[in-house]
Amino acid sequence: MNKIALFGALALSTFGTFAVAAEPALRIGIEAAYPPFAFKTADGKIAGFDYDIGNELCAQMQVKCQWVEQEFDGLIPSLKVRKVDAVLSSMSITEDRLKSVDFSKKYYHTPGKLVMKEGSQIQDPGVDLKGKKVAVQRASTYDRYASAELTPAGVNVVRYGSNNEAFLDLLAGRVDAVLADVVNIDEGFLKTDGGKGFALVGPDFNDPRYFGRGAGIAVRKGDAATAEKLNAAIDAIRSNGKYAEVQAKYFDYDIYGQ
Template identity: 80%
Template sequence: MNKIALLGALALSVASSFSHASQDSLRIGIEAAYPPFAFKTPDGAISGFDYDIGQALCAEMQVKCQWVEQEFDGLIPSLKVRKVDAVLSSMSITEDRLKSVDFSKKYYHTPGKLAMKEGSQINDPLVDLKGKKVGVQRASTYDRYASDKFEKAGIEVVRYASQNEAFLDLASGRLDATLADIVNIDEGFIKTDTGKGFALVGPDFNDPQYFGRGAGIAVRKGDEANAARISAAIDAIRSNGKYQEVQAKYFDYDIYGQ
């Protein structure tokens, strides 16, 4: 074999090995500070509903999950520069995000809610929260909603890198309220020792213009192959009972939504 033919064969072999590796693994971005969807166990491992669903989806697709942990507001940028192949981190499917990434079908859908001290009465948030401090997670759908609605109504919006930081400031009295996913507030705050004396208050926040059509798994714009196979895997684990098995570990109700 001459040198040109040999180099060509080696190039094909390398390309084939990269292609094979990409088919056998999926790099998934996740923020592990959003219980009960994603959190760290005492030994430093990632756990939670999002993580377990991801593991079930990878098993269904016969690929290995390679988890890449980072803060929420860095997940889409990492996807765009190909540090990850997908984002599975309770990310809502919104028209704004669809301008820059594509999504699988939803894998759950829950409304937003306010958390405040027990006994607080909120009928019209834009009126009743005027002059108060409301915490949101930076770059979340709640941040976008609060920026458009709350700030214009005279409500001070305080942004945090993680929702857990907002919970801590609410508990310490540095916030009057926080706006977040109802399940995250209930399971990750109110039912914990830190959240004693706090409650879910006011109306549900579910305007699809801001909060989308449920949480989906983000892929790069135009990555139809991964979007399709992940969506098919979601259908499969809901049909074979694996989704319900994972859900039962964390919730005693159906969070898939309508």
């Protein structure tokens, strides 16, 4: 190889190295206070089903995940002002949210439930919870449902920044019930020492008008390119067994849904 050809080859090699190094990371917003989907370990690191699924999706798309931790009600605003490129935080795909952001396809779908003291009987939430205090996470689908259906029925809805805070007030007797995702209640509360003496009660909450079509990954309105890449990656990890591997770490049942 002559000197000119050698110089050209080295230049191309160097350019390629810089091109890879300069590839932008996918900045993903997440709330790390929603076990088992996202939580902090003893050493302060983020862990959970959402976090692991996100890392598998990034690996499939050959990009670096850059996780940005925030409270849940700040995730969509951060997406809209371009502080993050996507939100992967157990966010339900609802018609209301679709007015301001777009979504990937779902990556899981589970119903909502009430958790109360063991022995509580709830047949009709609008009737049986009248006058009681029901906790929900602020800006969640459960908040929207409670505002539209429970508040007009005389239920006192109390809003919290995270479900962990709501569970603490349930333990302290400051609220009578918490309305949240069934998996979060089961894994994040009932299976802990604090959950003793409490139980899931009443019907499933899955009205698509409020609870949508499962949890998806939010992207900015019109960002079809990112949504399509995420959809392809979801399909890929569902097919190659990576989704099943992550699911098995946290659940002994299928949470993908129908």
